[in-house]
Amino acid sequence: MNTDFYIKSYCRIKDNTVSLNDSVLFNDASKSFIDFIKSAYKNQNTKYPKFFKMDNLSKLAFLAADVLLKNENLKLENDNNIAIVFSNRASSLDTDRKHQESIQNKESYYPSPAVFVYTLPNICIGEISIKYKLYSENSFFIFDNFNASHLLTYSNSLLSSNKAHEVLCGWVEFDGENNYEAFLYLVSKTGTIKHTEQNIITLYNT
Template identity: 40%
Template sequence: MKVITAYCNLRADRCLVNGEVVAERDPASEDSWFKQIYKKHALAYPKFYKMDVLSQAGYLASELIKKANPGLVDAYADDEIALIFANATSSAETDRRFKQSYEEAGTPSPSLFVYTLPNIVLGEIAIANKWYGENMFAVLPKFAPGFYLDYGQILSSSGSRALLCGWLEVTATGTDVFLFMVEERETGPAFSHDNLLQLSQAREAAAI
């Protein structure tokens, strides 16, 4: 049975893993919110500082899921974990910053240009973990459980044994990140429309 074995909700001021708060934003800190999480959990991946905000969010949520799911990396071959992500605004925030770089500075920023596609976050996570499985990033009007269920079934039938899925939206006005791990287990919350919808509602409630 496919079940959800871990999940992470990342909002503008709180980060939760499996429903438990693991970080709260310190408004007095000179560090960005994502850097606060990175330092609090003693992550060690210097490339993090060069990533755009979308990739930083995806990296952080995936690392926190791994911490909540000991043995995950060693449980699968490097091509058995598939990535299925989506959002509504693509890479709009980085696109805006890239446009600003040549409008204000007169020179386009190469470091921003490389992130002007939303699927770059998939590459960052894959490179950090040396995962070579299938991956997909879709742009959808809103969070849609059916998308993950349908596409997850396709990838599972073609050899993927685990799925890292999620909704990854980071803009100048808000942070809305919900990542979850799906594995074949005998117990746990089923990978179903109702359970994903319930987690999605919890994600939205966290914004209040």
């Protein structure tokens, strides 16, 4: 299997900060995640009206992906052969809780469809795919912790088998206002950082 793959770029959203390749793009002292993500959306000139209807996990994943893919200057009029491989620990638990609350709400006859639609973690992949016309392979895995080994093996396999030209992969976790983190990176056949397990871990922990 060809292992000559590289990390072209990476994005992190954590602690009210958005960074691209370790350069801080935006920082906001807002204590509320909702206030922070709205401010970051406006600051990064992200344009996707449906953003404000998304659940928190999808907002987090979408903004991180948008920052990263805008940096690649993709042509949105073309289909882009980029696979998506995401992972986290909490799945869609934050939205699942809201869905359960809507079911138990005696003032409501029916649970909220707007909430229910996001009770799968891979819905965020669909939102990203729609905007950037990504019709290649996509998967969302649940692990106890960040699993660099799996991301490496799975994305390299997609590239080696020519199922994708590039792979957007990483960790997108949202489990409450104070427990959120996105770390996404783009793997390709060109770049400056070798796609190895140690390099992935180093970037994630930076």
